Amino acid sequence: MADTAHRALRLLSLLGSGRRWSLRELAARLGVSERTVRRDVETLRRLDYPINTVHGPDGGYRLGGGHTLPPLLFDNDQALAVAVALQTAPSTMFGLGDDAARALATIHQVLPPSLRASMESLRLTRLRNYWEFPAPPLDPAALTAVGAAVRHRHVLTTEILRPDGTRPAPGDHDFRPARRLEPHHLVVWAGRWYVVAYDLADDEWRVHRVDGLHVRPTTQPFTDRALPGDDLAHFVMSTHDRGDTLAAWPYSGSARLALPAHIVARWAPSGSVVEHLDAEHCRLTLGAWSWAGIAGxxxxxxxxxxxxxxxxxxxxxxxxxxxxxxxxxxxxxxPRVSGMP
Incomplete structure (x- = not known):
């Protein structure tokens, strides 16, 4: 009975991945016969899990909608993956450290003892790398609003925030009217969240830091557009005016480079700022742990x-x-170089 229950949970975990599984694949994963898999599928259906049968030569099984899998249905490998992901998330997505820690604690509480032991076996100690550039805390509401707009293809109304996160008032020197954007992609790069969007006022593609925007969702739909060059990574990395701000370093300085801004923006370290001067020149402002570091x-x-x-x-x-x-x-x-005796 214990083996049957464990196998059923493993089967439900596989189906919960969202993909379609053939009968042969499930049997191989579970190490049982195809007949046993069919029996386990029927057992889960009697427990009200909506497992759909996909007919045809490429058919199989898929978990239907309308049912939420509780965390206790993680298997050992999934528990370890969740533990690693949530403990390392603050290293790559700054501003979500507290949320990731709370999520890990919540999942840990509801897991059965065997899976809890698997998660506890992988407690990580993260050491700060001096090339990490902490970004300001990210507002989960703003991230959710941008992500939903990207998914549903809805126009966003946005305002550009000051570096300290406040909204400029009309009449301030840095005030800019609200913009209407078509958000196409939500991107994480170098520990920062960006939205790649089409600016309806300028008729141009833009890259914006999500934490630098005050967003107001709309229900106005838009249709997809082709990216310039059709290369998302290159477009984000080579866009110099994406709203980056200088990271906190002991020393900071700037120089005028005889290179276009899009070239420097692609290779400049995260936490630096690139200013377009003309087609062949730009100004790079950056920081380091010493003046020699900046020079290097x-x-x-x-x-x-x-x-x-x-x-x-x-x-x-x-x-x-x-x-x-x-x-x-x-x-x-x-002497070894000059050839002298």
């Missing part, structure tokens, strides 16, 4: 630098140049 990052772009600010950054670039020149001199004078 700027050097990776392999282009001319000008208008460096502040003076400490100029001095750090000169020091870096001297160090590299000394390295080249020492390398040239090395």
């Amino acid at each position: 990052i700027l050097a990776t772009f392999d282009t001319e630098l000008a208008d460096l600010e502040p003076s400490q950054l100029v001095h750090a670039c000169h020091q870096l140049a001297h160090r590299l020149a000394d390295t080249d001199r020492l390398h040239t004078n090395d």
Whole structure:
């Protein structure tokens, strides 16, 4: 009886993934005969689980709508996956740390002892990486509103917030009228949430930070549009005016680069700001743990630098140049390199 119950829960867990399973696949996963799978399906149906039969050569079984699977139906592998996902979520999606911790605690309470033990066996200690750039806390209501608008293809009315999260008032120098956007994609990149949308006022594609918008949902539908270049990742990464703000670092500076803004935006570290100057130049503002760190990052772009600010950054670039020149001199004078006996 225990084996039958465990197998039924495993079957329900597989069907709960949302995909269609053939009879052969289910039998292989459960390690039983196809006849046993049919019997277990009927058992679950008698318990009011809406398991639909899909007929035809590609048929099989699929869990129907109208039923919510409680967390206690996780198997061991799913319990471990949930534990890892919720414990590592704050490292990649800043602003959701408290929510992820509460979700993990809630799931932990309702799991049976065997699955609870599986989750407890994987308690992680996350160490902060200095290249993590914490973003401001994300409003779950805003994220839900944008996600729903993307899913249902509904126009959003939005206002651009100040960096501190407040809304500019009419008459303020940074006030901009509300925009109407067609949100096509919700994207997570470098620990930040972005919405890729078509701006109806400018007739242009835009990328906006979700935490930088005050959104008001509408029920006005829109139809899909083709992305510029048809490459979502490239479009997001190469858009320089996506609402990024400078991350908190001990030191920060800027320089004028002889490269287009879309090139620098794609390769600049997260937490930096790229300003378009003209078709061939942009200004990059970034931070690091030292002035030498900023100078080193700027050097990776392999282009001319000008208008460096502040003076400490100029001095750090000169020091870096001297160090590299000394390295080249020492390398040239090395007998093993020069061929001297």
